[in-house]
Amino acid sequence: MESILSIKNLSKKYKKSKSPAVDDINFEVKKGEFFAFLGPNGAGKTTTISILTTTLSKTSGQVTVAGFDLDKEASSVRQNIGVIFQKPSLDENLTAEENMRFHAILYGMYPFRPLFSLMPKNYKNRVQRLSKLLDIDKDIHKPIKTFSGGMKRKLEIIRSLMHKPRILFLDEPTAGLDPLSRKNLWKYLVKVKDSQNLTIFLTTHYLEEAEDADRIGIINKGNIEVIGTPRTIKQKLLKEYLIIDSNRRDKLIKELKSKNIQYTINENIEIPIEHSNAQDIIKRIDTQLSTVDIHNPTLEEAYLDIIQNSHADSKRD
Amino acid sequence: MQIVKEINAIATLAYRDVTKLLRDRLRLIVSFIFPIIFIGVLGTSLQENLGSNAGFNLLTFTFTGVLAQTLFQSTASGIISLIEDRENDFSQEMFVSPISRYSIIIGKIIGESIVSMIQAIGVIAFGLILGIPLSIGLIITFIPIAFILTFLGGAFGIFILGNLSSQRFANQIFPFVIFPQIFLAGVFAPMKTLPIYLLIPSRIIPLTYAVDLLRGLYYSGKEEYELIVLHHPLINLAVIAGMFIFYLLIGTYLFVRNERNR
Numbered sequence: 001m002e003s004i005l006s007i008k009n010l011s012k013k014y015k016k017s018k019s020p021a022v023d024d025i026n027f028e029v030k031k032g033e034f035f036a037f038l039g040p041n042g043a044g045k046t047t048t049i050s051i052l053t054t055t056l057s058k059t060s061g062q063v064t065v066a067g068f069d070l071d072k073e074a075s076s077v078r079q080n081i082g083v084i085f086q087k088p089s090l091d092e093n094l095t096a097e098e099n100m101r102f103h104a105i106l107y108g109m110y111p112f113r114p115l116f117s118l119m120p121k122n123y124k125n126r127v128q129r130l131s132k133l134l135d136i137d138k139d140i141h142k143p144i145k146t147f148s149g150g151m152k153r154k155l156e157i158i159r160s161l162m163h164k165p166r167i168l169f170l171d172e173p174t175a176g177l178d179p180l181s182r183k184n185l186w187k188y189l190v191k192v193k194d195s196q197n198l199t200i201f202l203t204t205h206y207l208e209e210a211e212d213a214d215r216i217g218i219i220n221k222g223n224i225e226v227i228g229t230p231r232t233i234k235q236k237l238l239k240e241y242l243i244i245d246s247n248r249r250d251k252l253i254k255e256l257k258s259k260n261i262q263y264t265i266n267e268n269i270e271i272p273i274e275h276s277n278a279q280d281i282i283k284r285i286d287t288q289l290s291t292v293d294i295h296n297p298t299l300e301e302a303y304l305d306i307i308q309n310s311h312a313d314s315k316r317d
Numbered sequence: 318m319q320i321v322k323e324i325n326a327i328a329t330l331a332y333r334d335v336t337k338l339l340r341d342r343l344r345l346i347v348s349f350i351f352p353i354i355f356i357g358v359l360g361t362s363l364q365e366n367l368g369s370n371a372g373f374n375l376l377t378f379t380f381t382g383v384l385a386q387t388l389f390q391s392t393a394s395g396i397i398s399l400i401e402d403r404e405n406d407f408s409q410e411m412f413v414s415p416i417s418r419y420s421i422i423i424g425k426i427i428g429e430s431i432v433s434m435i436q437a438i439g440v441i442a443f444g445l446i447l448g449i450p451l452s453i454g455l456i457i458t459f460i461p462i463a464f465i466l467t468f469l470g471g472a473f474g475i476f477i478l479g480n481l482s483s484q485r486f487a488n489q490i491f492p493f494v495i496f497p498q499i500f501l502a503g504v505f506a507p508m509k510t511l512p513i514y515l516l517i518p519s520r521i522i523p524l525t526y527a528v529d530l531l532r533g534l535y536y537s538g539k540e541e542y543e544l545i546v547l548h549h550p551l552i553n554l555a556v557i558a559g560m561f562i563f564y565l566l567i568g569t570y571l572f573v574r575n576e577r578n579r
Contacts, residue, residue: 053413078413079415091333103414108322
């Protein structure tokens with residue numbers, strides 16, 4: 001698949017900082033891909049997204065966005081991206097429609113007109129259609145300050161897609177939203193992504209949002225720790241294991257030792273199942289079991305494992 | 318065509334500033350309070366107590382000074398608000414849109430100039446209530462001069478903005494660059510005769526030329542002209558043009574550079 005975002009040896013060191021916020025990172029995002037960029041606070045996520053969206057200069061490295069060089073063709077890069085910022089970027093003093101209109105004019109889609117009624121017919125139709133799609137058509141001429149957090153985010157998404165960007169950057173877009181608003185927002189985004197072959201570059205703290213990504217990149221302390229599909233990241237970093245226990249635990253442990261079955265004791269007894277299947281292991285055990293379960297690693301566990309290992313490594317260094 | 322897109326963007330950004338002022342009633346009221354206090358309280362008390370010795374009407378003198386100061390200061394402070402906007406609301410949108418950074422600055426200067434003109438209308442209305450002699454013809458001739466003063470204020474604002482890194486720093490520094498100018502530019506007191514240590518800063522600051530240009534127009538042909546006006550209006554215009562170009566070019570360069578090189 002064709003690459004739409006290419007990052008080579010990208011570094012950023014802030015003027016007053018001793019260490020780089022982003023340190024020689026490399027990765028690519030494919031056209032139409034949903035790429036989730038994860039990391040703890042201060043890992044370098046927002047710095048990276050700020051560079052990619054042209055609002056922050058890099059210290060070194062080469063970046064191309066939608067086929068345009070970030071340094072030489074910044075205006076073309078901007079024309080081809082949509083951005084949803086961490087903090088809402090709507091003008092609270094303006095109505096929803098005015099926010100959309102000003103965006104459309106800034107992106108050169110329509111000439112300036114001071115009133116909605118003076119705007120071209122296709123603009124009016126588009127605003128009506130988009131606002132209906134997100135169920136805010138009745139509130140489109142109301143000031144933003146009367147909108148809920150969910151409505152504001154919906155409006156920002158509509159607005160960011162007005163100029164038909166090829167890549168949509170979302171910097172923690174659902175922070176502060178209730179679960180229902182988050183769900184609705186993702187439902188809409190997935191629909192748009194599929195219908196427009198849109199590439200999505202997401203940073204988020206909600207790992208369940210990243211579960212649906214085509215690929216995930218995890219950044220920590222300015223370095224890329226891992227890149228891959230959610231499935232491969234989980235499989236690579238965490239192993240599945242069988243959870244068993246017995247009312248006669250001593251007997252069970254003795255049996256496991258005698259049959260040379262590897263185990264660890266936590267709350268229950270955990271047996272890795274990487275080279276065999278769970279059924280075979282259970283068949284080999286004669287002691288009556290009181291608990292039988294299979295633990296499937298989650299993305300959250302994989303993420304925590306990466307971050308914690310990275311912390312441990314840096315302490316050792 | 319890119320130039321048409323840039324002009325549309327400039328018009329949008331300017332229109333947004335004006336819309337924001339008109340919808341923010343508190344800001345609108347507050348913007349009239351300081352000029353009214355300066356003219357109504359300070360100007361009136363100066364005239365009542367010292368007017369007979371001054372040789373000219375100190376209320377009218379204060380009015381012309383405050384009018385010029387309002388146009389200059391309001392535009393400058395409006396421009397400096399870009400630093401706050403940068404981290405909030407719609408301005409994030411401006412900075413990721415495919416328009417020139419210069420268009421953002423020009424749009425902001427025009428928008429804040431119109432905002433200052435609206436405030437100036439309030440100041441002139443208050444002057445008329447106090448009985449300041451103002452003919453329709455004079456008010457009409459104020460319009461181009463007022464725009465010149467707002468553009469100077471806007472360029473000065475950009476120059477300050479280009480040298481600031483945060484809103485907190487801007488809030489701390491702005492009174493230090495504005496208040497000394499108000500006193501040294503002769504907004505409230507004549508600056509014809511000054512000791513050398515005040516004369517030099519008085520003649521370096523831009524507000525001096527803004528105030529003097531407006532007074533040159535107002536007192537033109539009046540007997541107080543020689544007592545009040547420092548320089549011929551053409552000299553003021555030339556200095557203002559030079560300062561405008563200097564502040565705008567250096568300020569825009571620094572702003573655009575700082576914007577990305579954080």
